[in-house]
Amino acid sequence: MMDLRERRRRDTQLEISCAALDLFEKQGCAATTVDEIARRAGVSPSTFFRSFASKEDSVLGNDPELDVDLHAWLASTAPENITITGIEALYERSVERFSSAPDEVRDRLLRTRRLIGADAHLRSAAFAHDAMTLCRVTDAVAERLGDHESRSYARLLVEGAGMVMRIAFDDWAERVDGGQDADLLDIYRTTVRDLRRVVGRAAAPHVSETS
Template identity: 55%
Template sequence: MVPPVGSTSPARVPDLRERRKQETRREITRAALTLFEQQGAAATTVDEIARLAGVSPSTFFRCFATKEDSVYEPDREFEAELLAWLDSVPPEQVDLEGIEALYERSLCRLMASSDDTKDRLLRARRLIASDDHLRAAAFATDAVAMCRITQTVAAKVDGIRPPTYARLLVEAAGVATRTAFDAWVDGIEKGDSGDLVEIYRATRREARRIFTGRDV
C-alpha cells in the first residue's frame, strides 16, 4: 500500500538552540569531508576535524559518535516515516510498493533541499565510492539500519508472514536506493547532472525486470 502524500506530521520548526547545533554539525561535516578528501578517512583524526571546524573535541562528540558518522548517518526521517506508515496500515498492506514510495519520498526531500546539503551528500557519496575505510564504515552503518528496519517490519507482519518476508522486502527496497545513489554519483562524475529521483525510479523498474523476468 502506497503511503498517501502528506500522511506524516509536518516538520517541527527547530528553536534557536537546535539551529545552532545543526549549524555546528554542518561545520563539522564540512571539515571532515575536506580532510577525508585531502588525506583519507583512516589518516584523519577527530582532533583534526574539530580544529578545522573551530570546535573542541568534546563538542564534536556531542554531535557525532565517530568521525565516520560526521559524514554518513542513516536517514532518521525516513525511519520515522516508515514507523508512522506501519502504524497506519494493517499487516496485510505492508508491501514493497509502500516501502519504495517512502524511499522515493525521502529522495524527493533530498533533491528539494539546499544546494549546500546536496553538495555535502554528493561529496560523502564520492568518498564512499573511493575511500575503502569510509566505504566499510558506511556499509556497516547501512547494515545496522537495515536490521533495525527489518525487525520493525517483521514485528508488524508477525503471524501472517514469515521473518524472511520482512528481510526480503527491506533488502529489495534498500538495494534499489543504494544502487540509484551510486548511479547518480557516477553520472555526475561523467558530467551528467541527473535527477536522483528519476534515477531511482529507473533503477526500481530495472530491479522489477530482474525479479519478474519481464518489463514493467
C-alpha cells in the same frame, strides 16, 4: 517545523560533517582524529560525540526524516498492508527531499561517495553503516509484521527496497560525474520499474527450447 534548538543541533552536525569531509579528503579517514575534526568545526570533542558516534558516522549520516516517516507508516499500517511498494514510497519521498535541497547538499553527497570509492577505511565503515541501518529497519518491520510473516520476509522487503535506492544513487552519481544533467527522482522511479521487470521475468513460466 523545527524549533530553534533542533535547528541549532542540525547546524552543528552540518559544521562537523563539513569539517570531517574536508579533512578526510586532505589526509584520509584513518589519519584523521576526532579532535582534529572538532577543532576545525569549532566545537569541543564532547559536542562532537553528542552529534555522532564516530568520525566515520559524521559523513555517513542517514536522512533523519526517513526514520520518522518509516515509524509513522509502520504504526499506521496494518501488517497485511506492509509491502515493498510502501517502503519504496518512503524512499521516494526521501529522494524528493534530496532533489529539492540546496546544491551544497548534493555536492556534499557526491564528495562523500567519491571518498568512499577512494578511501578503503571509509569504504569499510560505509558497508558496516549500511548493514546496521538495514538491520535496524528490518527489526522495526519484523516487529510490526509479528506472526503474519517471517523475519526473512521482512528482510527481503527492506533490503529489496534498499537495493533499489543504492543502485539509483550510484547511477545518478556516475552520470553527474560524467557531466550529465541527471535527475535523481527520475532515475529512482526507473530503477523501481526495472526491479519489477526483473522480478516479473523471474516469476514467468520457463519455456524449454526443446518443448
